[in-house]
Amino acid sequence: MEFIPLTSPDIRDEDINAVVEVLKSGMLVQAQNVQDFEAGVATFTQTKNAIAVSNGTATLHLALVALGIGPGDEVIIPALSYVATANVVELVGATPVFVDVDTDTFNIEVAAIEAKITSKTKAIMPVHEFGLACDIEAVMKLAEKHGLPVIEDAACALGATQNGKHTGSFGIFGSFSFHPRKAVSSGEGGILTTSDDALAAKVRILRNHGVEMQHGKMEFVAAGFNYRMTDFQAALVNSQLKRLLKIIDYKNELAEVYFNEINHSGIKLPVVPADRNHTWQTFHVVLDSDFDRDKVITELREKGIGTNYGAQCIPAQQYYLKKYGLDSAKEFPNALRAFKSGLAIPIYEKLQKEQIRQIASVLNKLTR
Structure with missing residues (x-):
């Protein structure tokens, strides 16, 4: 691929x-x-x-x-x-x-x-x-x-x-x-x-x-x-x-393919509340805790898929941890989990739906 x-x-x-x-x-x-x-x-x-x-x-x-x-x-x-x-x-x-x-x-x-x-x-x-x-x-x-x-x-x-x-x-x-x-x-x-x-x-x-x-x-x-x-x-x-709305519409079509195709029990998909739309700057999933997220990133790259973590748990970053000394595991457990187990997968205008299906297929085969 x-x-x-x-x-x-x-x-x-x-x-x-x-x-x-x-x-x-x-x-x-x-x-x-x-x-x-x-x-x-x-x-x-x-x-x-x-x-x-x-x-x-x-x-x-x-x-x-x-x-x-x-x-x-x-x-x-x-x-x-x-x-x-x-x-x-x-x-x-x-x-x-x-x-x-x-x-x-x-x-x-x-x-x-x-x-x-x-x-x-x-x-x-x-x-x-x-x-x-x-x-x-x-x-x-x-x-x-x-x-x-x-x-x-x-x-x-x-x-x-x-x-x-x-x-x-x-x-x-x-x-x-x-x-x-x-x-x-x-x-x-x-x-x-x-x-x-x-x-x-x-x-x-x-x-x-x-x-x-x-x-x-x-x-x-x-x-x-x-x-x-x-x-x-x-x-x-x-x-x-001039084509922004078309881009957003198409990215939502790509996201729908992910929702339909990803069926791994260890991958939590994002949720879109009914009163909101999503522009999908990032399609962010969360892996079960028994996955090593960084190893998954390496494995996916070796299989031809570029991924990364999605965002930082800011109080756990070195500067903020040293300055404020906050225990993110106790105070911000959701943010810490999203940072440590979160995975951003490709979603952008140049991708074809078949490529999204290929990515989903690789994700479904991930082993813990």
Whole structure:
């Protein structure tokens, strides 16, 4: 079997041509394509503003800075995510407060959030893990009860919804990534959505060295960052955005093949709640504890299938373990299990359904 990588972005001739046009124009940074990209994402997510930046970590960092979160503050996040979710909290001098995740969806366990809220809590930052919306409606109700802003880490979840409402439109901010593992990609890149015009203006200033135009002149009104997106990155992803819904639909067809074909008793499949759709940035399964997940990854690679673990149990990572000394086995058992026994298997636009069946067949033959 020809090797099937874990992911492979579908960059087509029209996408490449869009980039070439920008390169020929000489207008490389934050020009018309960036504006078009922002307008397109704002319309798609039904938010008033979208601000394009250099990557999906910069979006979260800017959101925290714009909200004035810093030393002495706490931000509630799930224990299972990519480590960037916690890193940005550390980078503004605040403290990440971890909450365990649900075993079916791998998203934050909403019922466990309230016990973690203190007088120092300044925001809740749930993650829409692997492309599935968390129970963001419940998160919003809890946040409103306590007067807390919500920053949606929707890095994997452009196009995900709960009851028809898009991720990125629930909280005060929504953060998206366009890394090559996403449904559409600019290589590196991110976008921050918000319907708060004042916060949007603040983020636009912060992403560009703190510059604000006043009376036709540049004034440096804040200590900002260089978090701009290039125009050729925007052109690349703009071209792909035209087919985003078709990509999501097709990935759901591929996921359905997995659901129909994987029948190993030692492999737990993900669950999609009835009020949500899934964009399948990752098809994440959990192996029984008597499997050695890392050996399974090696075995699958030898059989021509690229796989990896899905996300980190962040408090168990070296930096966070040394700093906070949390016992993940006791405090975040679901996140730890998903990290240690979780397996991300290929699902992307360039795959054929027959390849998905081949992968499922190999998985069904795994021995403990």
